[in-house]
Each structure stands twice: as structure tokens, then as C-alpha cells.
Amino acid sequence: MKNKISSFQFAVLTGLASIGFATIFTGGISCFSLVVSTVLAILLLVPTLLLQTYRNPDIPLPFRMISVFFAVLIGIWLLDEYCEFFTEMVKTGIPKWFIGFLFMLSVLYPCIKGIEAVSRAAVVGAVFAVLALVLIFVLLPWKDIEWINSADRSFSLEQSIGNIMMYTPFLTSVYFFRNIKGDKVKSVMIPALVTALIFTAVMCLGKMLSVNEYEFIFYALAEISCHVMPMGLSGFFIAFSLICVYFNMVYFCHSAKSALKNNSKLLSAIYVGVVYGLSMLTIYNETASKILQNKYLFIGIFVFQAVFLPISVAVKERNNEKAE
Amino acid sequence: MEKILTQNINFLKNIFEFSSDLTVREFKLRDGTSAAVLSMDGMVDKTEVTLSITAPLITAVFPTDTDKFSYINDRLLTNCEVAEVTQYEELISYIMSGFAVVAVDGYEKMSAVGTQGFPYRGVTEPTSEIVFRGSREGFSEPLKVNITLIRRRIKNPDLVFKSMEVGRLSKTQICLCYIKSVVSHKILTELEKRLQAVDLDTVLASGYLVSYLTDRNSRSVFSTIGVTERPDTLCGKLTEGRIGIIVDGTPAVIIVPYLFIENFQSFDDYSNRPYFASFIRILKYISFIFALYMPGLYVAVTDFHLEYLPTPLLNHINDSLRITPFPLVVEVLLVAFMYEVMREAGLRLPKPLSHAVSIVGALVIGETGVSAGLISAPTLIFVAFSAICSYVLPELYGTVTILKFGYIIAGGMFGVIGIVLLSLTATVSACSLNSFGVPYFSPIAPVSKGIISDNFIRSDWHKLIKHKIKVQNLTGVETDFEE
Numbered sequence: 001m002k003n004k005i006s007s008f009q010f011a012v013l014t015g016l017a018s019i020g021f022a023t024i025f026t027g028g029i030s031c032f033s034l035v036v037s038t039v040l041a042i043l044l045l046v047p048t049l050l051l052q053t054y055r056n057p058d059i060p061l062p063f064r065m066i067s068v069f070f071a072v073l074i075g076i077w078l079l080d081e082y083c084e085f086f087t088e089m090v091k092t093g094i095p096k097w098f099i100g101f102l103f104m105l106s107v108l109y110p111c112i113k114g115i116e117a118v119s120r121a122a123v124v125g126a127v128f129a130v131l132a133l134v135l136i137f138v139l140l141p142w143k144d145i146e147w148i149n150s151a152d153r154s155f156s157l158e159q160s161i162g163n164i165m166m167y168t169p170f171l172t173s174v175y176f177f178r179n180i181k182g183d184k185v186k187s188v189m190i191p192a193l194v195t196a197l198i199f200t201a202v203m204c205l206g207k208m209l210s211v212n213e214y215e216f217i218f219y220a221l222a223e224i225s226c227h228v229m230p231m232g233l234s235g236f237f238i239a240f241s242l243i244c245v246y247f248n249m250v251y252f253c254h255s256a257k258s259a260l261k262n263n264s265k266l267l268s269a270i271y272v273g274v275v276y277g278l279s280m281l282t283i284y285n286e287t288a289s290k291i292l293q294n295k296y297l298f299i300g301i302f303v304f305q306a307v308f309l310p311i312s313v314a315v316k317e318r319n320n321e322k323a324e
Numbered sequence: 325m326e327k328i329l330t331q332n333i334n335f336l337k338n339i340f341e342f343s344s345d346l347t348v349r350e351f352k353l354r355d356g357t358s359a360a361v362l363s364m365d366g367m368v369d370k371t372e373v374t375l376s377i378t379a380p381l382i383t384a385v386f387p388t389d390t391d392k393f394s395y396i397n398d399r400l401l402t403n404c405e406v407a408e409v410t411q412y413e414e415l416i417s418y419i420m421s422g423f424a425v426v427a428v429d430g431y432e433k434m435s436a437v438g439t440q441g442f443p444y445r446g447v448t449e450p451t452s453e454i455v456f457r458g459s460r461e462g463f464s465e466p467l468k469v470n471i472t473l474i475r476r477r478i479k480n481p482d483l484v485f486k487s488m489e490v491g492r493l494s495k496t497q498i499c500l501c502y503i504k505s506v507v508s509h510k511i512l513t514e515l516e517k518r519l520q521a522v523d524l525d526t527v528l529a530s531g532y533l534v535s536y537l538t539d540r541n542s543r544s545v546f547s548t549i550g551v552t553e554r555p556d557t558l559c560g561k562l563t564e565g566r567i568g569i570i571v572d573g574t575p576a577v578i579i580v581p582y583l584f585i586e587n588f589q590s591f592d593d594y595s596n597r598p599y600f601a602s603f604i605r606i607l608k609y610i611s612f613i614f615a616l617y618m619p620g621l622y623v624a625v626t627d628f629h630l631e632y633l634p635t636p637l638l639n640h641i642n643d644s645l646r647i648t649p650f651p652l653v654v655e656v657l658l659v660a661f662m663y664e665v666m667r668e669a670g671l672r673l674p675k676p677l678s679h680a681v682s683i684v685g686a687l688v689i690g691e692t693g694v695s696a697g698l699i700s701a702p703t704l705i706f707v708a709f710s711a712i713c714s715y716v717l718p719e720l721y722g723t724v725t726i727l728k729f730g731y732i733i734a735g736g737m738f739g740v741i742g743i744v745l746l747s748l749t750a751t752v753s754a755c756s757l758n759s760f761g762v763p764y765f766s767p768i769a770p771v772s773k774g775i776i777s778d779n780f781i782r783s784d785w786h787k788l789i790k791h792k793i794k795v796q797n798l799t800g801v802e803t804d805f806e807e
Contacts, residue, residue, distance in 0.1 A: 006770045006799060091628065091739065102738055106745035110752040117756030120769035120800075124751050235625075235632045235740055242744045 005116055007187035010180050013115075013122035013247060014188055015195035016129065017169040020078065020248025022199045023218050023241035024085040025162040031204045032153045037160030038200050041167040042193070044303060047310035048171060053185045057313045059175050063305075064259040067172045070301050071256040074168055075249055075275035076292055079103065080282055081162075082245050089219055090238055096283050104276040107246065111253040111268035115177065118250050125243045132240040136218075136233050139225040145209050161295050163203075164302065166196045169248070171305045173255030249275075325410060329358050329429035336362060339416065346419075349378065354385055357392065358429040362415075367422035369441020376402050377424055377437055393431045401426070405438025420495070440468075447473065450553035450575070452718060457595035462553045467497055467572040473555040474501060478562065482506070485570075488519055491527040498527075501558070501568040501577075508565055508796035510803040511760045515567055515580060517805075530571040530578050537569075537580060539758045545723045545750075548759035550582030557591050565794035581759035581795055583766055585779050587719045588612070593782045602781035608716055609780070615713035615724045619660060620731030620743050622706045623653050628739030644700035652703070653736025659699055659707045660732065662689055664725065667711075761803040762795055770800035 051057065059067070082103065083096040110118045170189055180188060206217035222237030253271045257263055282289040291297075326332050333348055340346045345365040353359055361377055380400045386392055397406060409415050409425060410433045418425055422440035447469065450462030463470045471485050486500040498519070502512060515537070522536045534549045552558050553575050558568050561579050569578040588608045593601040625632050626641055633641070648655055666685040670678040690708075693699040714724045727750060734742035757764035767775045774791030777783040783791075796803065 009770055086741070090741075099741070102741065102745065106749050109749050113752055113756045117752055120755035120763065120765055121748070121752040123769035123771065124755065124765070125748065235629060238740055239744050242741065243748065246745070246748050 004179050004181040005119055005177075007180055007182040007184070009119035009123055010177065011188045011191040012126045013119045013251060014169050014174075014192035016122050016126055016244050016247040017251035018166045018192055018196040018248075019199045020241075020244040020246075021081070021162055021165040021168075022196075022203060023237075023244050024081045024216060025165075025203070029156070029159040029163065029207075030154050031207045033155045033160050034163055034200055034204055034207070036155050037157075037163045038197070040160075041164045044306040045167060045170055045193075047307050048174070048305075049185055049189060051310040051314055052174060052189065053183075055314065055317060056178070056184075057175070057317055059172065059259070059309070059313060060316075063172070063309050063313070064176075066301065066309075067176070067259045067305065068256045070168075070171070070305060071173065071252040071259070072271070072274055072278070073292065073298065073301065074165070074252050075271070076279045076282060077165065077298070078245060078249055078252075079275060079279040080293065083279075083283065085216060085219075085241070089216060090234075097280050100276060100279060100283075103246075103249075104272050107249050107253070108269065108272045110246075110250045111257075111272060112265045114263065115179070115254045115258075118247070118254065122247050125247060129240045129243045132236040135236055136222050136225045136240075139233060140221060141224065145224065147208055157295070157299070161298060163200065164299070166199065167193075168302070169251055169255075171302070172309060173252070173258070176255055176258035178258075325412065325415075325432045325434070327430055327432050329360060329427055332427055332434075333360060333362070335412065336415070336419075339412075349373075351378065351382055353381060353392070353428070354383070360427045361424050362419055362427060362434075363424040363439070364419055364422065367420075367442050368424050368439045372403075372439045372441060373424045376439070377426060381426070392428055393433065393435070396426060396428065397435055401435060401437055403437045403439065407436045409434045409436050417495070421497075442466075444469070453552065453554050453557065453591070455554075455590070455592045455595070458591050459554075459556050461555060463555060463570075463575040463577055465573050465575060467499055467570055470555070470570045470575075470577065471499060471501075474559060474562075474568070477555060477559045478503070483562070488516070490519060490522045490524065490533070492525050494526040494528065496527040497572040498533075499570040499572075501562065501570060502566075503562050506563060506565045506794060507567060508794070508803060510805070511565075511581065511796060512567060514760060514803070514805045515569075519569075527571065528573065530569065530574045530576045533569065533571065533578065537578070539760065541756070544753050544757055545726050546584065546754050546757060546764065547719075547723070548582055548757055548764055550579035550586060550719075551576045552579060553577070554591060560591070560594070564792075565796050581762040583759060583762065583795075584754060584764050585766075585768065587717055589778070594785075596782075598782050598784045602783075605779075605781055611713040611716040612720065612724070615710050615717070616727055617731060617743065618710040618713070619656050619707050619728060620735035621740075622702070622735075623656050623732055624735030624739045624743055627652055627736060641700075641702050644702050647697045648700045648703075649698065651736075653732065655699060655703050656707060656732050656736070657729070659703055660711075660729065663707060663711055758802065761801055761805060762798060763800045766798045766800060770798075772799040 079100050083099050086099050087094055087096055110121065170193065174184060174189060177184075203217050206221055209221075218241065219234065219237055222234045225233040253268060256271050257267050260267065278288070278292060282292050326335070333350075337346065337348070347363050347365045349361040349363075351359055351361075359381060361373060363373065380402070381396065384396075384400050386395055397408070407418070407423075409418060415425060415434060415436075418436035422442055423436040424439045426435045426437060428434075444466045445464055447461050447464050449460040453462070461473060463473065474485075475483065480503070482503045482505045484500075484502055484504050486502075488498050488500065490496050490498055500512070500515065500519075518537055519533070522533060524532060524536075527533065530551065534547070537549050539548065550561075552561075558577055558579065562568060566579050566581060569580070571578070588605060593604065596604070626645070630638055645652060650658065663685075666681055666689070670681045670685075673681060689699075690704060694701050694704060710728065714721055714728075717724070730746055730750075731743050734746045738745075755763075755765045755769055763770055766772055767779060772793070774793060777787055777791045782788075795801075
């Protein structure tokens, strides 16, 4: 497309991509951890935001390759988490490889279609996602739910990983989507960040309500909602979470393609294949899981991309300017 | 052309291989000069030819030293449509279009006189787009009649009709129709380019052109080309910057660019009170969702997610399904397939027979099938209601039917996850489409101004005219077409 993509569309896509993790995020975390990890993640994003605001640099190839690896890593985590969520909560007994295969097969098409079509579809997806979420919250039996008074102030970085994952779409991938209309920080990153923060607040709310009968916060809320309806609302939640996770995966595939400056169908197929293959490896092989789903590896790349990359790029650009 | 009349006539007869409908009326003028009137039988009004051409020519006294050809054209032929013909190709084209051609010996030219008089179906109410508060006139087959129907509604010199010819063998006349002050000239040029690229021998209906008009990479179950049989609907679309393509011999006029949202708009919406019109719009959206998802979700929930159903309904469905021999997904597919067969049979058969098909469908397949224990009653209700819902949007019937079968299969194989994933894929597919550079899902995605006022609801006219936008001004329009 010669036209630039509407910033509103892209903000919606980034927002959906960021909350993808939240929907399948296990609830074994305290509100305190949620708040601390959110503050940490946002602080880490400041250099990226500053670099985006004042410069729109061309990222060197080594950094691009790291971003591609990061996108693959996120894809593996995402698919693994979704398979886990689906086979544990929705339908036990279905093999994970089958759910993963079905999911990645359907993801292949939007990966091939291009970011413009995906961002347009994200607007439609977001409408249905918001409707499902509103319905769940409207039908929560607020009067019957008790609030937890005792505040858990424990903090665990390992448990916070899921929350930090919400902020991964704001990282370097935003540098690579260059065909966006308007100011990327103001019209894309800030609205999407606000969406992520709202979801963090909702997760805190879920934690403060005594609805922890399920491991997944949003799923628990959907299940509680069903008590006031003749039929369950967990179906709505499955649809909602699937929409978010779907766009999350597609977003990272496109970010990998943008990082490599290659929009070919083959690359989409390679991304989908690699993510599926490695994800299944992590599910069925413990050693592979330990390596690829190492929390410190993830945090290390996150910090590297959020802090080191913008600083080194900014310094390099400044030196170049001085030399000129 | 030759100067000798007999040579011209012989040439024409050879071209047509003495076709029986080629009529050559040879006669002598009063001064003894040979002349002839050439026409195609059935294409001309014979009385008109006799009274306005043959009779004046035979009885006319030509002044001496007068150019006979000019005298005939200037003084004898009283028709308003007279054209001079100098080439054989032109001659053939005029004769095939229902003109009577006057040829006089000694001249290398002829006069084509507009005396078309072929039989055609009159202007009747279109059966596919019935309205309660609007004109009862629908397009007919002849191009000229259709042009008149539009011109009568927009009495403005900006309304332009541009003629073209498509089909190597059929030489079908088509006419582009647009308002020059409103239309996007880039879209118009692109349309002309695509029409010139039509590589067909015959164009017998407007539907033949559709695949040549679709944007590159825009092949999908969704149609990006609109069709209407109503002149008032077309006029409304023309005022929004769209272009109509009238094909001679077809009452269905093509409209481009065409957007998804237009499937939910009908002419009656603008005649009814806004509240009721808005209610109907919302009803259409809900019907669309029901038509698409109801059978698929029924299969998915009953086979995979029984916990979504309230216990009394679950028991009721379970009791019904226990006595039926087929797996639920097969049963739903069978019922949906049988319904499509009956619909197709009822559509093509003569009316008295189609009633018989309806009775067989309702009684034999419906009631007897349930009482014999072959089909469960809930299955029949869900499939039938979904079918009724799909009739609310006749333009989307084909799309809904194809997708519905897809959702039944996906729901039967993978449950709700299958349906959601297929829906997302279909949404991406629809969102990737463009109709002449205009995003098919516009103004929803990309979001444009006035998204609510004439899309999800129908606002009052006072509000509507404030948001009246041309189709080429919607967000995300890409009219720099690739060469």
C-alpha cells in the first residue's frame, strides 16, 4: 500500500497485542507485584519513547536480528501459554500440539495478508472483544462477591514476567512499522499503553475480589459472571482472549518481517513454522523449555532492547551528526 | 463503400451469409434511381420505416440539379436520429442496433435512421428489491430505457452517460453513468481501463463483467461489486461518487465502488422514520450474525461446550438428539444442504411446481423427518431460523451460505475455537479487500467520519446531509492504481 496506515488502527492493533498476554496470564501474582512490574516496565520503556519522539532512527542489522529473535521468543511463550490455558481450562484432554497447530494455521493467513489488512481487522476484533468484556463485567454478581482485605506485598520477578509481556509490543517493533500516519508516540504508543494500564488495573481488581477459584484472572471473572445468566459467559471470554492472542501473534510476525525489511509470504510461513516447532519443543521437551523459556533470558533481551538499544542508537546517530 | 448500390447490397448479404433476418427493401425513386432500405427484421418498427422512410422516398419529387442524398437527409427523413454512414463497419453496427439504413445508387455513403422497434419487457417493479415507500419502477433490458429512467430522476447536466462496447462477438453496448462533479476521475479512468481489458467473446449479462472489475488480490467470498435493479437506488449511489455500469440486455446495473456496509442499507431506510429505519438496520446486523453463526454455534456448543447451555435446554436437546442416527455435525450439514437444494429447486421451477416443492420440503422433510427420528427438532429450528435470517440480506446470501457451511464444519471439528479462528480469518480476508481502491470495510475499518449516522443507524435527514461524504473521500482510499 502506498497510503500510510491509520494511527488509530495501529493503536488498536498494538493495544490488542499488548493485552493478549493479560487474558491468558496466570493469576499467581500479588497486586503489589503487578503494580511494581508495571512501573518497572514503563520506566524501562522511557528510552524507547524518547528515541521515538525525538528521532526515528534506522536500526542497525544486529539489533534487528535481536528483535527478530525476541519476536520468535514471544511467539513461543504466547503459543505455549495459550495451549496451556486452553487444555487446562477450556477443554481438557485435547493434545496441545493440535490446539497449537490449529492456532498457527489460522495465524498464517493474516501474516501473509499484510499489516494494513490486519490493523483494519483489529478494529473489528476490538469491537467484539470490548463487547464480550463489557458483558462479562456487567453480569458480574458484584453484590455477592467478597473483597479480600489482606494485601499481599510479596514481589516476585518470575511471576511478573507475564505482566511485563504486556509491554513487549511497545519495544523495538514499533521502530520497524514505519508506514504509520502521524506521531507514533502520541497517537499509537500512548493510547495502547493506556489500554495496557487499564488491563493491569482490571487484573488488580480481579485479584482483590475473592474469585480465585481458577488460576486465570479473566477466566475466573467470566466464570463468575455465568452465575447470573442462564448460560455461561466463559464462551465469550474464550472468544475475547482468542481475538487478543491471535492479533498478538500476528503483530509479532509482522514486527519480525518489518525488522528484516522483507514482506514475503515465505518469511511469514517461516515465522509461523519456527514458532510452532519451537513451541512444541518447549512443551514436550523440558531442556528446550528451560533454554527458550528462561525468564532471565527474556528479561535480559527486554532490558537490552528497552535501554541499551535506544541509547546506543542515539549515541551513534549523534556521533554521525558531529562527524558530518 | 462502393458507389453502385447492388455491390453494397451484395457485400452486406455476403457478410451476413444471406441470413434470413436481413431485410433489403429495394425500390426506385420517382426519377428512376435505385434505392434501398436495409434493416434487421424484428429490430425495427416496420410502420415507422414505411411511414417515415419508404413512403416519402417513393413519392418524393426531386428538384433537378439537386444532390439527392442531401435532399433526402435534409428534406425527406423526418426522424430525429439520422446519421451519415461511410464505412461498412459503421453500416453493420447501425443495422445490428436496430437502425434502418437508406442507400441510394451512385453514392458512397448511406443514412442510418433511428427506427428501433424491437419488443422488450416493460418497466416493472423489480422482484429482488421490493420497497414499500418508493417508486415501483425497475430497470428493464434495453439500455435506452434504463438511461431514461435515470435521467428522469437526476435532471442535471452533470449526469453523464458514456457508451462503450464489450464482447468480441456479441458487441454488447454498455454505458458508464456518473455525475461528473462528484465522481473521482481516477476511479473512473481505472474503471474504463478495466472494462477495456475485458477479454470475453460474449457479454450476455452484467455478471460477466464482475470478475474483470474486481481489484487485484481482492478475490474473496465477499463481493466488492454491487448490483441494483432500482433506478432510485442507483441515483442515490451516484450522488455519493459511485459509478453505474448499465449493460444492454440486463436489468441488473453494476455499481462501483461497493462497500460491505451497503449490504445493510436499503432504499426504504431513507423513506421511513429514522427511529424505525435504525431499528431495521440493527435488526439486519443481528440477522446477519444469526444467519452466519447459529448452526455452527449450535453444533460447537452441543458437541464441545455443553456447560454453556442452561440445564433445561441441555436436557431438551439431549433428548432430541438421542433418537437421531447421525452425528450432530452431519445432521446439521444434511439439513442445511437439503434446504439449499429445495431453495434452488423452488427458484428455478415454474411457480405451480415450486409450491409443490415447498409443501414437500415443509411436510416431508420437516415434519416427517422429525417424527421418523431422522432429524432432531432443535436442528431443524436452528437451520431454518438461520435460513430465514439470511433472507434479510439478499445481497449477502451467497457469502452467508458459503461461510455458514464453513462454520458448521469448523464448529463440528474444533468447537468454539474453530469458529472464532475462522471468523478472524474471514474478517482479515474482508478487511484486506478494496473496491476500486476504497477499503471494502470502510467506514468501519479504517474508521471514517459519520460512521454511525448512516451505517449502524439511520439518522434524520438534517443530520445525514451534514455527514454526506463522497466515497473517494473516505479514510484509507488508495486511488493510485498500479499500472
